[in-house]
Amino acid sequence: MSNTVRGAAIEVAALTKTYKSGDHQVEAVKGIDLRVEAGQTYGFLGPNGAGKSTTIEMLCTIRNPTSGSARVAGYDVVTQRDQVRRRIGLVFQQQTLDLQLTAEQNLRFHADLYGLGRADAERRIAEVLEMVALADRRSDVVMKFSGGMKRRLEIARGLVHAPQVLFLDEPTIGLDPQTRAAIWDYLHDLRQRTEITVFVTTHYMDEAEHCDRIAIMDHGEIAVEDTPEALKSSIGTDRIALRTDDDELAIARIRERLGVEAGVHEGQVTIAVPEGAQVVPRLFTELGVHIHSVTVTRPSLDDVFMTYTGRTIRDSEGPQGSVNPFAGRR
Numbered sequence: 601m602s603n604t605v606r607g608a609a610i611e612v613a614a615l616t617k618t619y620k621s622g623d624h625q626v627e628a629v630k631g632i633d634l635r636v637e638a639g640q641t642y643g644f645l646g647p648n649g650a651g652k653s654t655t656i657e658m659l660c661t662i663r664n665p666t667s668g669s670a671r672v673a674g675y676d677v678v679t680q681r682d683q684v685r686r687r688i689g690l691v692f693q694q695q696t697l698d699l700q701l702t703a704e705q706n707l708r709f710h711a712d713l714y715g716l717g718r719a720d721a722e723r724r725i726a727e728v729l730e731m732v733a734l735a736d737r738r739s740d741v742v743m744k745f746s747g748g749m750k751r752r753l754e755i756a757r758g759l760v761h762a763p764q765v766l767f768l769d770e771p772t773i774g775l776d777p778q779t780r781a782a783i784w785d786y787l788h789d790l791r792q793r794t795e796i797t798v799f800v801t802t803h804y805m806d807e808a809e810h811c812d813r814i815a816i817m818d819h820g821e822i823a824v825e826d827t828p829e830a831l832k833s834s835i836g837t838d839r840i841a842l843r844t845d846d847d848e849l850a851i852a853r854i855r856e857r858l859g860v861e862a863g864v865h866e867g868q869v870t871i872a873v874p875e876g877a878q879v880v881p882r883l884f885t886e887l888g889v890h891i892h893s894v895t896v897t898r899p900s901l902d903d904v905f906m907t908y909t910g911r912t913i914r915d916s917e918g919p920q921g922s923v924n925p926f927a928g929r930r
């Protein structure tokens with residue numbers, strides 16, 4: 601099977617999904633448009649409940665759209681489901697390996713499902729095991745593997761049938777930083793060696809930096825879509841985070857004296873201003889509260905996320921959001 605798709609690997613137009621939940625309806629996806637070029641690594645971000653899983657499930661033909669259309673690897677996800685399925689690889693959050701089988705047996709089982717001939721299967725299995733640095737563990741039962749090794753094997757399995765588009769839903773969730781970094785190394789390597797398109801959801805903003813483009817979804821809509829660099833430049837402000845003796849008073853004074861809205865994020869009073877370093881002296885003279893520490897940072901993808909969703913990605917995992925210092929900037 602050729603690994604090359606010309607033009608768009610994923611094309612989505614006015615895609616919607618409405619769930620019926622008891623006597624009311626949930627509009628999980630509200631008419632989104634997306635285009636992912638072949639060969640790109642595309643990051644799909646958003647707070648919990650934004651509609652990411654629903655979207656990815658529609659793209660993978662697991663769920664039918666309510667309306668609109670989506671083409672993956674050139675085929676329609678509803679009317680050409682089998683063609684789509686043959687050309688995509690899936691690595692979802694749930695662990696789906698057979699722990700009693702060896703690494704190689706798990707991959708062979710998958711190769712059989714996709715109808716790969718014996719010679720092709722052997723070649724691909726050797727290649728993908730090499731790619732995720734598990735070649736020397738091919739004969740070990742998966743039960744003996746660490747969390748990171750299992751994840752790598754899941755990725756290898758998603759690649760056995762040489763898909764044109766690989767869908768990764770939170771591929772590094774719960775892994776330690778070294779293993780996360782290693783998995784991204786494998787993904788980069790994969791991109792160098794093949795023309796695969798990778799569509800990935802993540803809660804880790806540092807990982808989103810690896811993507812060629814990012815879409816941030818919120819409340820069933822695409823809030824913004826661009827390259828990581830362009831998104832960061834679009835913010836145009838620095839972020840100041842303060843530890844104080846009295847956050848409430850600090851927030852009130854910042855509003856009163858500086859005319860800026862502040863919020864508490866991850867335990868720090870946070871504001872967004874154009875030239876952060878120039879504002880710091882005023883904080884000390886005008887707030888009248890004891891300031892333990894101040895940090896000024898240039899815009900990061902965390903700030904981008906906060907600007908467009910009103911939450912940090914870590915806040916968004918909690919039960920409630922918090923005040924958005926970047927509010928009104930969209």
Ligand SMILES: Nc1ncnc2c1ncn2[C@@H]1O[C@H](COP(=O)(O)OP(=O)(O)OP(=O)(O)O)[C@@H](O)[C@H]1O
Binds near residue numbers: 646651
């Ligand atoms: N089977 C379902 N029936 C009814 N409502 C659903 C169903 N699946 C999801 N939803 C609702 O649709 C909305 C979007 O959910 P979805 O799981 O797609 O979001 P998400 O961005 O993937 O979130 P997470 O990061 O938590 O996985 C939510 O309001 C959710 O409660």
